[in-house]
Amino acid sequence: MLCREIVGGHRPPLQWANDIRLQAVREQIPEADVAVIGGGNAALCAALVARESGASVVVLECAPVEYRGGNSRHTRNMRCMHEAPTEVLTDAYTEKEYLDDLQRVTGGNTSEQLARLIIRGSFETTQWMTSYGVRFQRSLEGTLHLGRTNAFFLGGGKALMNAYYAAARKRGIGVLYNAEVEELHICEGRFKSGRVLLNGEPAEFRAKSVVVASGGFEANLEWLERVWGEAARNFIIRGTPYNKGRVLKLLLDQGAEPVGDPKQCHAVAIDGRAPKFDGGIVTRLDCVPLGIVVNKRGDRFYDEGEDLWPKRYAIWGRLVAQQPDQIAYSIIDSKAIGRFMPSVFPPISAQTIPELARALGLPLEKVESTVRQFNLAVRPGRFDHQILDDCRTEGLDPPKSHWAQTIDRPPFYGYPLRPGITFTYLGVKVNERAEVQGLGKTTNVFAAGEIMAGNVLGKGYLAGFGMTIGSVFGHIAGREAARAAGC
Template identity: 30%
Template sequence: MHTIDDYDLVVVGCGAAGLAAAVSYAEATQGRTRIAVLERSAEQDRGGATRWTGAFLRITEERRLDPDWPDRVRRVSGGRADYDYCRKLESEVPETIRFIEDRGVKLVFDEFPLAHTFDEGTARMTPPGRPDGGGKAIVEALASSLEQHANVDIRYRTEAVRLTLSDDGVVDGVVIRDGDGRAKRLGARAVVLACGGFEGNYEMLTRYIGERACDLPLIAPGIANNRGDGLRMALELGADTAGQFDMIHAEPVDTRTGSADAVLYGYTGGIFVNQQGERFFDEGKDTWDNTFELIGYEIWRNQNQRAYWIADAKTLAIPGIENAFLSDVPPERADSLAELAGKLGLEAEALEKTVAAFNAATGPGDFDPSRLDGKSTTGITPPKSNWATPLDTAPFIGFPLTAAITFTYGGIRTDLDARVVTPNGTPIPGLYAAGEITGLFYHEYPPATSVLRSLTFGRIAGTHAARTA
């Protein structure tokens, strides 16, 4: 096949992981090398999933990863997750934060209205970190830094088709298609796969996740380009896999808007009901950060992709609660449950019956969303283990919800230098992977670390590739 250009590094993907890899490589080689970054989208939409996320970061104001996170991943995965990988992330996060701050990303630590466990695994109100401007700020800062190097090409509207090998079995290029539809080859001394999971490929979702995968909307437009190309190409070379292939990270989102990332986090004081107006989840079993994914998955898997969140004036009284409603449309409001049911499309009598049973089951104690308050129900199923306060004070509020896919769990296995490995742990020469294309999680995703691990292992990949070039 005709080789149209030769590069020292080709990066497949232009999100946090790919850009971190390219920037690290360019700076480590002091701009003396040629780099290509392949982006399936147009320039104005570059950045994949990173561009659209709010990018909560599970860090302290000292720029360190929550020290409980590696152990939490090990606990919820039943010991299946790569613990050394998690500890590597923990040790590298301070350098990762310096990496983005030095390139113009400003971090903010705004107060959040509800308790979370980002601080040593204890429910508390520590302000979580995030980039000012969300993930888009990371994409534009790193892309601008990369574009300062003369020998870098960001090739838009370009898809990767397959990897090529030299006669001695080293990855030495990528076959691509761009606007003319013809297959052509880019030569490379190293390749970094950083093109996300397979959220945008319903054939792969059906194969791994199961029936009705086609009913999963995407949480943001950018992940439509995550077609599983990197996973497919790596498997063709004998790469190993990691992570739970039949599990996804799904989030409960507002059905009334087409805006990206319209997630409901602020559900502590209310209840969830299905289309029959019946509760189906213990809304107080843990803090929102440890349950929002489970709620999203339950809505998709068992509730026919429709659910409703119901609350009252006590939720509206929580200072700053609007910051936990990420939709650009405010919640529906009504002076009665029957009126709210009509606005949401629920049967009024069923909703009133469910709320009455819930109210009767709530116990004594003060409602305190700043901690696990122990205010629980008795005698109903499912229970509500914390924050069980009666819904009896107008105005009543609600969101209609569905589950949107954010990322897939299953992916490529890498070592601690971000090198793609075979089933016996041998690195495939010249091939790296970083970000959500790499598998890690089983059963649950302890959140606010996806962008962190993408940046971190992208940076590691680029640095290692430069060192061994």
């Protein structure tokens, strides 16, 4: 392979001043031992660990400072194995149970070896995180059902990312914002240099090794449309507009082995009134299991009570994406109010079902008949939305297997639902040292986070697993990149 290199003009290397003054650098960014591409959780974990190992580190974050932190800044928790209760997690969540859960949601489409590595690393990673100022909060009770399995960040992902950036700054890690990596020069598997648009100006960066932690391609509307067709035009991107898969494409074009199906992603049903990008967690609607969901024709199309919501919420984006015009409507009655996380946009309400259908723009008679048939099929049971209760329908297709209660107490409420894409699973294949596969035997290119999530997430999702993947693989990538750089 002919390896092209770009040599910038000679400039004396700057000291890592570790502040925004670095933004003034043009053409040639001072060489670091390790360059980290991306500015989310996986990137910052890798940067901090590489620095711990003695490497000089530069982080290249595409977003401006106020939007730094990628999708990670929207998060709330990470899934964590533990053998006994901790200050922030109840009971135990063993390696076996964690792996079983993962195998179930992915249908076995996961690398068991890498999955075990992530699961085993999850607990000690949370301890490492606290050493960098990340704080966790006591387990939450209520509608999330995650107090046993997931550790919640105090102040959410934004506070987590702020803690990491403060730690990076303190430790002399150079952070460049508005730094979009647009070229990688890899020769026989070895990263040599790259080109970045820094504040819109081209500049070169060099490092002895590189960690790619630049997310998936979920914010690239053209790429989504190539995969999903016109339906993608109705998708809403829940997180950062900066994850366009540019670095992923660069690596794939240079021979990195792909992993994961481009169509597989984490997508949830969100409020159809959400902004196109970056609406974050508040646009998610958790009322689906408490009522029925109909498409624009007024037909139900899936079992709303199939399983506990944390195990099912991630399939609803895809289900809505398969409906005409990629829209659906959650319909509940007043019994459901107070049983799910309050919505950011108020529901559309009405005193009767036909009035609600009219307000939602749905066929009146059809919706009325769908609700009537549903109510007739509901069998009496003991309602408990914390467990898989015995409230179900009989003789209805599709059935509602749990939490089926008649929709009969006004006022009635409706929410428009759209597919809200969280992150894509197509990525680069890695080994247990986070080395990107397919580039060459002794590569110095490492990957962490969404960009390699497809190794363990062939399909489906487990709440909180995205941050676990990024944290544990961020560690591995940072450690190995520092080693590859001779530190």
